[in-house]
Amino acid sequence: MIAIIKYNAGNITSVKNAVERLGYACKVTDDRDEIAAADKVIFPGVGEASSAMNYLKDKELDKTIASLRQPVLGICLGLQLLCNYSEEGHTPCLGIFDTEVKKFPPLDIVPHMGWNNLYDTKGPLFDGFGKNDTVYFVHGYYAEICADTVATCHYILPFSAALQHENFYATQFHPEKSGDVGEKILKNFLELKK
């Protein structure tokens, strides 16, 4: 079973729909035992970092998430909350990825919204990813490039489009909204061996 973590951030329905389109059973849940027992966990989210972290702490989901040993996929805000710290609301986060989340300088339109290319893609999420393939982003904050970066994107400046550390995977873009290219990335995650 695939657990999709339910919390106070954003459009979780579209992640559920995408997983179901790929033929996998999934459950949207905030039950710690259910999450801990799942084959894979998706940690989605669109929203504000500090209120999302507060909510996770209230429900004690922060500890559950950090202790997961099965494959975990953070998406968008999920990626940012898996980093050390976010400038958004000056928020200490879960600290899986050794990097910080910063606000885009206002040198161009913010949020970074729309389809963009990826560079330096590596690792299992990007099996079959083509050089000219694009994915859909919507975000005003970005994770700095670090040792865990497995894909970069350039908008205003270069940033981490995807991160991986041990069993934790994360994408700043929305695979569930990135057409067939995104479905392939999601499928790559869902097919990961433990």
Added chain:
Amino acid sequence: MLKKRIIPCLDVKDGRTVKGVNFVNIRDAGDAVELAQRYVDEGADELVFLDITATIEKRKTLTQLVEKIARRINIPFTVGGGINSLEDAKAIISAGADKVSINSAAVKHPELITEIAEQFGSQCVVLAIDTKYEDNEWKVYINSGKTPTPLLALSWAKEGEQRGAGEILLTSMNHDGTKKGFAIDITRQVSEAVNIPVIASGGAGTMEHFAEVFLQTKASAALAAGIFHYGEISIPELKAYLQTQHIEVR
């Protein structure tokens, strides 16, 4: 490089898409979910569904249709029309829409922009502005273009951004349905004045019109309906053309 977005707009009534010419004469152009899938297959970058009768008839928006669309399509989509409250927005977003577009309700209750943005994030809130050039001014109209307001498009767009809108969908009523090109003047003014994406809408008739609006304004996206629905321009053909004009598209 961030791509310019091409957005087909599906005006919806009773689960089917229709297109108004200058918002008055309406023709039927088919089933909303099927048409949406066709656009996804053709390479549309995003979709907008507007329940064009909702405001007038005070009908609640089409939650069930939104659920059907969300289950089927795998690109972002916006739903608008008749969203008058935070509760309305919540229903549409919970049904699976990525963004809601608000128009008349935002003019009547500007705090609604902030309420939705605070709950779901600015990226969920599209401020739709219908504007008409008369007496040397771009005036804002509401209720599907039937009711004038004291607002002007440029200042309203700026206020919308300050209140938390994540995107502006700017439709020129003078151009909508004419197929004579987008309103370059006001689209340029608005897209230069705000630091959020602006979607140009109204007047697309040829592929050159899309190139024009991307080259002469800072619009991030261009929206059209009838020319796509009736197959006058295909999206792959349009994108191939834009690439020859050195405009980055997916």
